[in-house]
Amino acid sequence: MAVGSVWVAARVCRRVLRRAFSLHKPHSITDMENTLQLVRNIIPPLTTKKHKGQDGRIGIVGGCQEYTGAPYFAAISALKVGADLSHVFCTREAAPVIKSYSPELIVHPVLDSPSAVRDVETWLPRLHALVVGPGLGRDNVLLENVKGILEASKARDVPIIIDADGLWLIAQHPALIHGYRKAVLTPNHGEFTRLSDAVLRDLVDGSDHREAVRRLSQALGNVTVVRKGERDVMSDGEHVLECAHEGSSRRCGGQGDLLSGALGVLVHWALHAGPEKTNGSSPLLLAALGACSLTRQCGHQAFQKHGRSTTTTDMIAEVGPAFRRLFET
Numbered sequence: 273m274a275v276g277s278v279w280v281a282a283r284v285c286r287r288v289l290r291r292a293f294s295l296h297k298p299h300s301i302t303d304m305e306n307t308l309q310l311v312r313n314i315i316p317p318l319t320t321k322k323h324k325g326q327d328g329r330i331g332i333v334g335g336c337q338e339y340t341g342a343p344y345f346a347a348i349s350a351l352k353v354g355a356d357l358s359h360v361f362c363t364r365e366a367a368p369v370i371k372s373y374s375p376e377l378i379v380h381p382v383l384d385s386p387s388a389v390r391d392v393e394t395w396l397p398r399l400h401a402l403v404v405g406p407g408l409g410r411d412n413v414l415l416e417n418v419k420g421i422l423e424a425s426k427a428r429d430v431p432i433i434i435d436a437d438g439l440w441l442i443a444q445h446p447a448l449i450h451g452y453r454k455a456v457l458t459p460n461h462g463e464f465t466r467l468s469d470a471v472l473r474d475l476v477d478g479s480d481h482r483e484a485v486r487r488l489s490q491a492l493g494n495v496t497v498v499r500k501g502e503r504d505v506m507s508d509g510e511h512v513l514e515c516a517h518e519g520s521s522r523r524c525g526g527q528g529d530l531l532s533g534a535l536g537v538l539v540h541w542a543l544h545a546g547p548e549k550t551n552g553s554s555p556l557l558l559a560a561l562g563a564c565s566l567t568r569q570c571g572h573q574a575f576q577k578h579g580r581s582t583t584t585t586d587m588i589a590e591v592g593p594a595f596r597r598l599f600e601t
């Protein structure tokens with residue numbers, strides 16, 4: 273790209289960011305640009321010196337009789353963002369279906385087995401992050417196994433992203449995640465309401481999303497909470513970030529799964545980058561901001577091409593170009 277067009281791209285990006293991100297207290301435009309620069313800072317360089325796996329080995333826990341698409345969307349998104357290996361831990365009957373969607377994924381048919389916790393535990397030392405919940409369903413046997421997987425992951429200090437039916441489990445047993453500083457919860461509107469009803473004693477002003485998210489995070493012992501919606505609002509109980517990056521008006525299923533898979537990789541990168549790259553900011557909040565802006569950019573680009581017929585598969589095809597546009601120009 274010519275120097276002139278690099279400059280124009282950077283300027284366009286800065287303008288987009290000015291509109292897109294805001295911090296809890298009024299901050300200058302420079303502050304916002306700095307925040308995006310911190311997201312860029314955590315992205316590992318592509319070099320010839322690495323071995324397979326170094327840029328991320330991500331596990332997805334989910335996939336059952338009813339839902340096979342959600343874990344696929346999360347797992348393939350993790351790969352497309354830049355992870356090297358993506359594992360899916362699902363039920364026996366979901367496994368051949370998920371395998372048939374893509375040869376890129378490593379699929380373990382263990383989630384409904386009596387040895388599920390041990391089976392996943394043997395993989396934990398090799399995983400950089402676990403995304404729990406996409407397409408998990410609400411079967412009690414599976415949820416019991418997931419409780420054990422969460423305990424084993426915490427004991428090993430593995431970063432955990434909890435989404436979808438994983439959040440259903442947390443709403444019933446908040447202690448499972450309370451105070452775990454390497455956890456990120458990604459509720460949609462309904463999931464956020466369910467969690468707040470379960471965890472918060474006093475009512476929160478529903479119109480003040482920032483305060484509602486901050487309060488929920490605090491009540492859960494400062495786990496990072498990302499509330500998805502017209503604007504994505506995220507907090508670690510102390511700081512609040514907001515992402516209103518232009519997305520699309522399509523609300524087809526699976527977009528949250530794309531976000532959770534992308535977040536798995538970005539959380540690993542952010543934690544691995546170290547404090548000198550994140551400049552004292554919460555690595556999990558930076559990862560969340562990155563995943564939200566990327567998902568919305570994918571929606572925007574896919575919608576420009578496909579309009580009303582846009583589906584999550586079209587958005588996944590945009591992950592590469594969207595990533596470049598946001599983080600590599």
Ligand SMILES: NC(=O)C1=CN([C@@H]2O[C@H](COP(=O)(O)OP(=O)(O)OC[C@H]3O[C@@H](n4cnc5c(N)ncnc54)[C@H](O)[C@@H]3O)[C@@H](O)[C@H]2O)[C@@H](O)CC1
Nearest residue numbers: 339340341342406407408409436437461462465525526529
């Ligand atoms: N292709 C697939 O396999 C997909 C599977 N999915 C899975 O489907 C399962 C259920 O996820 P859902 O997101 O449908 O969760 P829910 O079953 O909690 O919600 C069902 C629907 O009810 C509505 N709703 C719920 N609570 C609401 C509230 N308080 N206010 C307004 N509307 C509310 C929402 O429209 C929501 O989509 C999860 O395992 C999820 O991962 C989704 O990820 C979509 C794609």
Ligand SMILES: Nc1ncnc2c1ncn2[C@@H]1O[C@H](COP(=O)(O)OP(=O)(O)OP(=O)(O)O)[C@@H](O)[C@H]1O
Nearest residue numbers: 460500501502504519524525526527528529567568
């Ligand atoms: N009203 C909206 N306007 C613009 N973007 C939105 C809106 N609602 C959600 N999004 C974006 O869509 C993405 C997925 O959020 P959504 O609330 O659809 O998740 P979800 O319901 O968990 O999805 P899934 O169907 O995968 O379970 C997020 O990046 C979010 O920013």
Ligand SMILES: [Mg+2]
Nearest residue numbers: 436460528529
């Ligand atoms: Mg969801």
